[in-house]
Amino acid sequence: MEMRENAALVIVDVQKGFEEEVWGRRNNPGAEGNIAALIDVWQSSGRPVVFVRHDSTQVEGSASPLRPGYAGNGFKDFVEQRRGKGSGPELLVTKSVNSAFYGEPDLDAWLKGAGVGQIVVAGIQTNMCNETTARMGGNLGYEVFFPLDAMHTFDLEGPFGWTRTADELSRATAVSLHGGGFAKVVTTEELVAAAG
Template identity: 50%
Template sequence: MTRALLVIDMQQGFDDLAFWGATTNPDCEENVAALIEHWRRTGEPVVVVRHDSVSPGSPLHPSSPGNALVAAVAAAEADVLVTKQVNSAFYGEPDLHAWLGERGIQEVVVCGIQTNMCVETTARMAGNLGYDTTVVLDATRTFDLDEEVAGVGRVTRTAADLMAGTALVLQGGGFARVVRTADLV
C-alpha cells in the first residue's frame, strides 16, 4: 500500500454560488465519489481534508452549515480527516506528511475543490516533498476569478480557464501528472 487518495475540501459551502461565483465541472462530485469507491475496493487509504476557515463570514467557517462535507465524502469513512486553515493539506492536523510517511505511502492522487487553490497548492507541496503526485482534473472544480492585480490591472478568468491553467502548470512544471477519473477507475 504505497498510494493514497487525497480528497480536498469537498464541502457543502462551495455550493453557495452567491458567495463564490460561477463554477464549472458539474461532474466533480460524481467523479470524486467514483474515485473513493475505487479506492475502497482496492483497500488503499482515503484521506479527507476539510477547510476550517478562520473568517466568520465564510461558508467554510466551522460554525457554518457549509463547513460540512458533501454527502458522498461524509459517507466515505476516511482513513484520516485532516483539518486545515490554509491552502495546503500539508499544513493541517494531523500532520499529513507524517501520516503518509508512517504508512510508507509514496504516491498521492489529489482531487477536490478548488482546482487552482487548495488542490494545486497541495499537489505542488506533495511534489516538492517527493511524492509521486497525480491530479484528477475532472474530479476538481473551481470558480471564476475577477480581481484588480497591482501592475497588471483588472484580470478576469473563467473557472474553465483556471482549471486548464492549473493543469498546464502542474504537469508542465513537473509537479504532478494530470489525468481523468476514467484513467484510474
C-alpha cells in the same frame, strides 16, 4: 499508469459551503460524480483515503461559508456517507490554509509513516487548495496524480481588472502542474482503471 497498492487518495475540501452563491460560477458539473468514483475504487481496494476539511479562521472573516460551527463546514453528503466505509486506512485532516500538508494531523508524517509514495489529489478548488497541495506534494517527493475532471473551481478576478473563467483557471493549473513536473494531470477513468 501504475498505481501502487498503498497509493493514497487525498480528497480536498469537498464541503457544503462551496455550494453557496458567494463563490460565483463554477465549472465541471461532473466533478462530484468523479470524486465519488475515486473514493469508491480506493475504498474497495483497501488503499488509504484522506479527507481534508477547511476550517476558516476569523482572519478570513467570520462570514466564511467554511467556518466551523456553520453547516457549510460539513462535507457534502456523498462524501460524508462514504467516510469510514473502506477497508483501508483513513485519515481526517483539518486545515485553515491552502495546503493539506499544513493541517492537523501532519499529513506528510502520516503518509511517510505508511510508506506511501504516490498520492492522488482531488476535490475543491482546482487552482487553490488542490494546486497548492499538489505542488507541495511534488516538492516533498511524492508522485502526484491530479485528475482534472474530479475537481472544480470558480471564475475569478485578479489584479488590473483581469478576470479568468473557471475553465481557463483549471487549464492554467493543469499546464503549470504537468508542464512544471509537480504532478501528472490525468483523468478519473485512467485512475479507476489503474487502481481497480
